[in-house]
Amino acid sequence: MRLRRELGVGDAVVIGLGAMIGAGVFAALAPAAAEAGSGLLLGLALAALVAWCNATSSARLAARYPSSGGTYVYGRERLGPFWGYLAGWGFVVGKTASCAAMALTVGAYLWPEQAHLVAVAAVLVLTAVSCAGVQKAAWLTKVIVALVLAVLAAVVVACLSAGTASPLLGGGTDPLGVLRAAGLLFFAFAGYARIATLGEEVRDPRRTIPRAVPIALGCTLVVYVAVAISVLLVLGPQRLASAVDPLAEAVRAAGVPALAPVVRVGAAIAALGSLLALLLGVSRTTFAMARDRHLPRVLAVVHPRTGVPHRAELAVGAVAALLAATVDLRAAIGFSSFGVLAYYAIANASALNLTPREVWLSRCVPVLGILGCVLLAGALPIGSVLAGSAVLGLGAVVYRLTASRVT
Template sequence: MSGNPALARRLGTVDAVVIGLGSMIGAGVFAAFTPAAQAAGSGLLVGLAVAGVVAYCNATSSAQLAAAYPTSGGTYVYGRKQLGEWPGFLAGWGFVVGKTASSAAMAMTFAAYAAPPGWERPVAIAAVVLLVAVNYRGVTRTAALARVIVAAVLVALAVGVSAAWAGGPSGGGGRLWGAGVLSHGWYGILQSAGLLFFAFAGYARIATLGEEVKDPRRTIPRAILVALAIAAVVYAAVAATVLAALGPDGVAAAPAPLAQAVAAGGWAWAAPVVRVGAALASLGALLALVAGLGRTSLAMARESDLPRWLAAVHPTFQVPHHAELTLGAVICVIIAVADLRGAIGFSSFGVLVYYLVANVSAFTQDRAARRYPRFLQLLGAAACLVLVATLPLEAVVAGLVMFAVGTGYRLFRLRRARG
């Protein structure tokens, strides 16, 4: 990395935790339980526990690797260092392409809550422009805005959960368990785990900021695990609340289950609070996504796996400004031409490949770098493969096409370099 301009270390532990929470407690906490309930009924509670275990395995791998390689890029860098150029490239490519599409979807989710009818796309594009501008001014500005957003979202969630329990229907315990946690079988539970896992995946954003964290060998592992623990408690509380208020069938039929649970309660004034919280959660996740995408693109450009022009670092603000501006423009174009309010299938595929590479990379580290037992990395890698197998067929096909395009691009670049 010599000869490449470095980023400044400005983030403390609290900043890193907040950025991770902003990624994890995003719009998914307001809507992810609907498809999970469709897949598993009340078994989504078991699916949530499975997703939490898989996330913990992946988080420990990311923490161990981040302590050894405290630089921008996350698993792209770890894969290159531990496994070779191709595994690193596949991890980075899956992250950048998949999360760029996810960023567009997150912006559209924000606009669906915040924009008047007919203005969703312009408002979504304006949100992207605003957050790219915040990121452009430096990572401390990103962290400051993330603190405000995360605090507001947690308050909205606390109000929503309290409202649902305070005025909700009686007999919540019977509604909570429905026909039983195994009523949809283990396949349904695993599919719900695959859907809910992505709610936890935001801790990777902490690792991608490794070059901007103070004392990264101590701060990053601590921040990853603290953020994951807080997110797990929040998701468990919301899951139990919506199931108790609506029952498994009600959650499966509700596009916004927490909002509907609040509406079923006695605090009518709380419904707008939850709506504002959902909009802010989408904004917070988008903010963290833009920051993580910029740093991963920077790392890939440094190695010429993306155009070298993207490796530029702003001399004053110390951010990868070419990468962030380019990604912002691409996200705006996607919003303008595509309908991305639903889930992005190949983004899910890409995230699982990303963490598969992280687990295998951590498994190959020597004793001196090891912080966690190897069985956690084996369990995490195996779980990633199992969750890939539970994805819908169209998501798997889209993911394979995405990686085929990336492989073709890199082969073309390597052939040109040799020529």
């Protein structure tokens, strides 16, 4: 039950970009500005720092353990079966909810009156694409990334060409607000995990993954900084904080209102790219957990022709479609965020447990990663922290009930 190694460095970088340069750049800047005010760029820098620590730890672990499952595998091998399971549980539950949220974002931008219908259709279509083979999914991701980058480039050019500019800084900077903004913006960078969770489908993973992760993360940081500065110059922190569609509002304020519909379409395409990357990542972790009997064994099947875990993909797609059809998940984003931060905290702890011969990075990198995850998780709303803790606790109970079946 092994997957085919078909992805090179370019494919892995594109999949990471598709996950990171997604709907977050179109939606996260406004709530982050509302929290941080003039400290928005500081929040972006803090989020990028935590993401870099996590990415560095994840890349080294993925090179050491080139199997599907990401931190589920790393935690199991370095910290013990329970911690690996808990990471996988948090990832699958949190990111399946994120799949539905991305699908609902597509619906909200394309057809607000029928957002749930569009969301379900988006999940079903992209699940079919992912089942057709990882190379086809990578090809579609390349198209999506190219279109989104073109839209973002147009936004940056329009804003920088505007005749007037607002100051980047205005008003006081609240340190706690900067921390909360970093928590919101962190998830714009979190897509590099898709590269690690596809480790069993990457050619020469010990070389490919450590190269692909920093390239994808660096490209994303450049794009986000350019977009954030451009939008801030046109709108300023206060106006950006109140914008419903910040990038569309920015091009209107820059005197190019005809570009606003293009931005809306770009946001929908970006959400589709994030959704596809999420479906790939969650299904691989589901496959790995099922292979180890922590989830139903029937999900640990690889299609003989396409070489993908099609049953795991169909199961994740079905659950995401059900959620997209019945639940408004916008209020649950904090819950998803908590689960992902727990996932990366375990990844950093796993990297900290590598021996000197296995790791080239300084020990301070995973330590900073752990501290960053804890800080950002603690800055989330109390309801998200309580809900996330409860779900992780439920996962611990399920582990105790299923551990006896694991061989």
